Amino acid sequence: MAKRQDNEGEGLSQEKQGGLISKGIKAGVKLLVFKEKTPVDNFILEGVDERKQEERREEEDVAAVHTAKDDKTGEKARANKGKLRQKKSKKCKKPMRVKRLSEQKGPITLDNLLVSPELKVNKEYLETIFSLPENKDFVLRDFKIFSDKPTAAFALFMEGMADRSTINEGVLKPLMLLDGGQDSSNDVTGIKMAEYIKERVVYGNQVDIIEKYEDIVEKVNYGGTAVFIDGCPRCILVETKGWDRRPIGKSETEQIIWGPHEAFNETLRSNTGLIRKSIRNTNLMTELIKVGVQNRTDAAVMYMKNIANPRLVEEVKRRIEAVKSDYVGESGMLEQFIEDHPFMPVPQILATERPDRVVTYILEGKVAILIDGNPHVLIVPTTFFSLLQTSEDYYLRLPYGNILRVLRVGAMFIATTLPAVYVAITTFHQEMIPTDLILAIAAARETVPLPTVVEVFMMEFAFELIREAGLRVPGVIGNTLGIVGALILGQAAVQAGIVSPILIIIVAVTGLASFTIPNYSMAFALRGIRFAFTALAAVFGFLGVSAAFFVILTSLASMKSFGVPLLVPKGPKTKTESDVVLRGPVWSMEERPDYLDTLNRRRQPRISRKWTVESGKRGDDN
Amino acid sequence: MIIKTTKLGYSEAAGLALVFIGTKAFLGYPRLISQLGFTAGWLIILISVFVSMGFWLILSALLAKYPGESLLAINEKVMGSKIGLGINMLLFVYIMLSTGSLLRQFSEAVILTALPEAPVSAVAVLFLIPAWMAAHLGLEAISRSTYISLPFILVGVLVVLLSLYPYWNIEELYPILGAGLGPVVKYGFLNSSVFGEVIILAILASYFSFRTKTLRKVGLFSLVFVGIYFILIAIVYLMVIPMPMATESIAPFYQLSRAIYLGRYYQRLESAFVIFWTFTAYLRLAIGVMVVALIIRDSFKIPYYQPVLPAISMIVFSLALTPVDFLQAIEFEGGFRLPYGWVVSFAVPCAVWGVAVLTGKAGRGKEYDEKKE
Numbered sequence: 001m002a003k004r005q006d007n008e009g010e011g012l013s014q015e016k017q018g019g020l021i022s023k024g025i026k027a028g029v030k031l032l033v034f035k036e037k038t039p040v041d042n043f044i045l046e047g048v049d050e051r052k053q054e055e056r057r058e059e060e061d062v063a064a065v066h067t068a069k070d071d072k073t074g075e076k077a078r079a080n081k082g083k084l085r086q087k088k089s090k091k092c093k094k095p096m097r098v099k100r101l102s103e104q105k106g107p108i109t110l111d112n113l114l115v116s117p118e119l120k121v122n123k124e125y126l127e128t129i130f131s132l133p134e135n136k137d138f139v140l141r142d143f144k145i146f147s148d149k150p151t152a153a154f155a156l157f158m159e160g161m162a163d164r165s166t167i168n169e170g171v172l173k174p175l176m177l178l179d180g181g182q183d184s185s186n187d188v189t190g191i192k193m194a195e196y197i198k199e200r201v202v203y204g205n206q207v208d209i210i211e212k213y214e215d216i217v218e219k220v221n222y223g224g225t226a227v228f229i230d231g232c233p234r235c236i237l238v239e240t241k242g243w244d245r246r247p248i249g250k251s252e253t254e255q256i257i258w259g260p261h262e263a264f265n266e267t268l269r270s271n272t273g274l275i276r277k278s279i280r281n282t283n284l285m286t287e288l289i290k291v292g293v294q295n296r297t298d299a300a301v302m303y304m305k306n307i308a309n310p311r312l313v314e315e316v317k318r319r320i321e322a323v324k325s326d327y328v329g330e331s332g333m334l335e336q337f338i339e340d341h342p343f344m345p346v347p348q349i350l351a352t353e354r355p356d357r358v359v360t361y362i363l364e365g366k367v368a369i370l371i372d373g374n375p376h377v378l379i380v381p382t383t384f385f386s387l388l389q390t391s392e393d394y395y396l397r398l399p400y401g402n403i404l405r406v407l408r409v410g411a412m413f414i415a416t417t418l419p420a421v422y423v424a425i426t427t428f429h430q431e432m433i434p435t436d437l438i439l440a441i442a443a444a445r446e447t448v449p450l451p452t453v454v455e456v457f458m459m460e461f462a463f464e465l466i467r468e469a470g471l472r473v474p475g476v477i478g479n480t481l482g483i484v485g486a487l488i489l490g491q492a493a494v495q496a497g498i499v500s501p502i503l504i505i506i507v508a509v510t511g512l513a514s515f516t517i518p519n520y521s522m523a524f525a526l527r528g529i530r531f532a533f534t535a536l537a538a539v540f541g542f543l544g545v546s547a548a549f550f551v552i553l554t555s556l557a558s559m560k561s562f563g564v565p566l567l568v569p570k571g572p573k574t575k576t577e578s579d580v581v582l583r584g585p586v587w588s589m590e591e592r593p594d595y596l597d598t599l600n601r602r603r604q605p606r607i608s609r610k611w612t613v614e615s616g617k618r619g620d621d622n
Numbered sequence: 623m624i625i626k627t628t629k630l631g632y633s634e635a636a637g638l639a640l641v642f643i644g645t646k647a648f649l650g651y652p653r654l655i656s657q658l659g660f661t662a663g664w665l666i667i668l669i670s671v672f673v674s675m676g677f678w679l680i681l682s683a684l685l686a687k688y689p690g691e692s693l694l695a696i697n698e699k700v701m702g703s704k705i706g707l708g709i710n711m712l713l714f715v716y717i718m719l720s721t722g723s724l725l726r727q728f729s730e731a732v733i734l735t736a737l738p739e740a741p742v743s744a745v746a747v748l749f750l751i752p753a754w755m756a757a758h759l760g761l762e763a764i765s766r767s768t769y770i771s772l773p774f775i776l777v778g779v780l781v782v783l784l785s786l787y788p789y790w791n792i793e794e795l796y797p798i799l800g801a802g803l804g805p806v807v808k809y810g811f812l813n814s815s816v817f818g819e820v821i822i823l824a825i826l827a828s829y830f831s832f833r834t835k836t837l838r839k840v841g842l843f844s845l846v847f848v849g850i851y852f853i854l855i856a857i858v859y860l861m862v863i864p865m866p867m868a869t870e871s872i873a874p875f876y877q878l879s880r881a882i883y884l885g886r887y888y889q890r891l892e893s894a895f896v897i898f899w900t901f902t903a904y905l906r907l908a909i910g911v912m913v914v915a916l917i918i919r920d921s922f923k924i925p926y927y928q929p930v931l932p933a934i935s936m937i938v939f940s941l942a943l944t945p946v947d948f949l950q951a952i953e954f955e956g957g958f959r960l961p962y963g964w965v966v967s968f969a970v971p972c973a974v975w976g977v978a979v980l981t982g983k984a985g986r987g988k989e990y991d992e993k994k995e
Binding site: 429431540541544557573 | 634756763890904928
């Protein structure tokens with residue numbers, strides 16, 4: 001019996017194995033067989049052809065004329081076009097005043113509700129919409145407006161989002177005590193009363209008179225205070241935003257020595273203000289788009305109207321608006337939703353927390369995306385080379401800035417390939433090492449029982465552990481853990497004869513090099529790529545390193561960031577000022593990057609240092 | 623709307639041609655020309671450059687008659703769909719054979735220089751898979767990678783040549799005419815096959831964003847540039863490794879890099895240079911696989927080239943492993959492809975040009991070409 005069971009068990013496991021094998025084969029075949037891609041809107045950034053736009057507009061007009069079936073006057077055609085638009089909008093539900101809940105048939109929807117003149121009805125609706133009084137975040141405050149004939153009213157605001165003192169001093173106090181000009185207030189009723197209060201009573205710096213519930217709910221959710229008055233079919237909405245926020249602090253992940261130290265914080269308007277503070281220009285545009293179906297966070301798209309390519313701006317807005325997800329509340333999440341190649345290790349969108357950097361890119365013709373509640377601003381399009389740059393490179397004098405850049409590029413290669421080269425040399429190409437050095441390495445490795453590649457992977461893994469642990473453990477302990485962990489672990493590993501001392505140097509130098517990469521995502525990418533390089537080097541020596549280089553380079557060359565190839569201005573070659581790896585003097589950067597196809601190419605005149613050509617006032621050479 | 627526009631600039635076009643032609647310098651080419659012309663090997667290259675420039679001018683005259691169209695389309699237009707397709711298939715076979723042959727030679731060279739224990743099939747597979755992946759990513763990706771890596775490759779070669787400065791012996795270049803005027807001129811003509819691979823510019827003509835006139839200049843530039851680069855390598859090779867040893871080296875560039883000795887710490891760097899020339903090999907193989915796939919796509923009017931890549935890679939792999947050993951692979955290269963390759967790459971297109979001139983068939987006209995810029 002037991003034997004039979006054993007046989008059955010074996011049969012089952014064989015079947016399982018067979019299933020696994022066939023699944024494996026199927027997966028392999030799937031990988032090899034070409035599948036046509038689902039057609040998507042592939043965006044390629046090109047210059048704006050104004051003639052084409054004009055033609056398109058004309059075509060639209062002509063089409064409208066044809067639909068009007070009246071070729072005599074263009075005006076009629078336009079009128080017809082307007083009617084068509086109206087027809088389209090008629091498909092939407094017709095707005096209606098709210099009725100008593102008992103009279104309402106079917107479920108309540110916000111999009112077609114208007115404020116009722118009856119205070120009680122409005123209250124009932126708000127209690128339903130905001131689940132009052134169960135939902136304790138929303139406060140509904142009843143009061144009477146001070147006048148000869150006191151009028152009933154109530155204010156609605158969200159606790160925590162709205163500023164208490166602003167509500168007390170700027171909304172309730174004037175309405176309940178002061179009442180602007182008392183003489184005339186007795187005569188005004190209905191909509192006029194709302195207008196009167198807006199103009200003469202309430203102190204708020206932003207006051208709106210709103211009719212639709214949809215808008216009221218949105219504003220109250222974002223810290224506004226809604227005032228409903230009996231007999232008035234409008235709501236007065238006062239801007240009273242005021243929640244606890246982190247002050248503008250120092251940059252945490254992009255520290256520099258020379259240049260401004262301030263960084264973005266979690267408040268959208270503070271962040272847009274930081275940018276506006278640096279670009280005092282009316283052409284700087286800020287467009288707000290709601291993201292996240294449930295959280296409805298504001299995303300601000302900022303660009304220079306007279307510089308940025310309109311097609312790029314349009315594409316950025318199109319992608320953000322097309323994101324349909326419950327929650328998009330973080331720039332990293334939005335980045336994943338809108339980037340071109342989500343599976344590639346290298347980022348295609350630059351995230352920064354430095355306002356000065358954002359300002360530079362906006363003035364270059366790029367577009368900045370800010371998300372409310374997030375200190376990281378996304379810059380699109382981005383290039384591979386800009387991921388290796390810092391703002392300090394431009395602030396420092398030319399030679400110093402260039403030294404830093406060369407150092408960083410060198411560090412990138414070290415961070416990616418040093419362990420791989422070490423493995424390749426010690427495993428396959430020992431003849432490359434000078435005799436003295438190879439004797440030293442051999443002596444150091446004599447007691448080590450493990451192959452070099454195992455040693456490398458073990459130490460790299462330990463290093464990654466220390467880094468991750470140091471990051472998660474709070475503050476001072478984290479730093480201590482990092483240093484102590486690295487020192488003790490390294491020392492102990494060498495003494496235990498598990499790894500050679502030379503390898504400790506290799507891993508430490510690689511780690512240091514990886515810390516010099518200024519972009520957080522890029523540093524992550526290099527960490528992953530390093531392991532691939534090391535594995536290939538362990539199997540094929542320098543040929544493996546070469547293969548890895550080739551695959552990485554061709555992959556990078558195939559990538560795009562918002563219609564711009566990632567490797568521009570080198571692959572493909574485009575006209576560029578000297579600002580790729582090395583940069584030229586700031587006065588020589590006369591034009592904006594060619595690949596952005598900006599509306600205004602010239603950044604500064606050919607001779608920006610006018611004093612060099614001024615005549616007459618020159619001093620002696622000596 | 624799906625936008626499918628692969629448009630390459632002249633820098634990328636020149637990069638493709640330079641790598642496609644120039645990779646041979648890392649294999650047995652310096653040895654081959656020293657076998658043919660002895661100390662006048664470099665003179666053979668000089669003559670070949672001029673011959674191939676002449677051929678290229680004829681080829682670009684043919685392309686100028688049909689602006690914006692590739693050689694494949696022109697062949698079909700001028701010669702009719704059947705004969706045109708036959709000529710296109712001839713090109714397909716030629717490039718396939720050359721890619722297979724190069725794959726074998728590169729694999730053997732790697733075994734010889736860096737991985738003596740590795741089986742040739744494993745090395746060939748490691749060459750072919752990245753090349754396939756790159757071809758899958760497209761012509762833009764390959765051409766851009768080529769353009770970006772070209773300066774590094776050139777610097778690598780120059781470092782090897784300059785590091786051998788202590789061993790340069792100009793006496794080794796005498797007698798100037800080497801094997802004699804007759805053989806030098808004869809092999810100079812036959813050797814133009816080496817530069818015949820400039821034909822890829824004509825095959826890819828429809829993918830370029832510039833005018834045919836510029837394409838002619840790009841072709842001429844590529845030929846002259848590769849010519850100078852070959853001549854420099856040949857001269858240094860002959861100066862450092864004198865005759866008759868120069869005719870016996872299996873991997874001349876490897877031997878050159880191995881000869882470097884500039885003190886105890888700057889010596890035996892042949893393995894470091896493996897990275898340079900294997901990287902070039904990857905680029906060359908990827909371009910080969912890509913061009914072959916594009917020939918199939920354009921000739922048979924299929925919408926995608928990616929589905930044929932596995933088959934092409936398989937055939938290239940099989941062709942690479944067909945020679946019994948390295949020597950047989952070298953014999954094929956030296957005894958068949960180099961002496962007769964010019965027939966496919968130059969003579970046949972010239973014949974097509976002749977037919978086009980005689981029949982007076984013309985393409986879209988100059989206006990189309992001028993729109994490009």
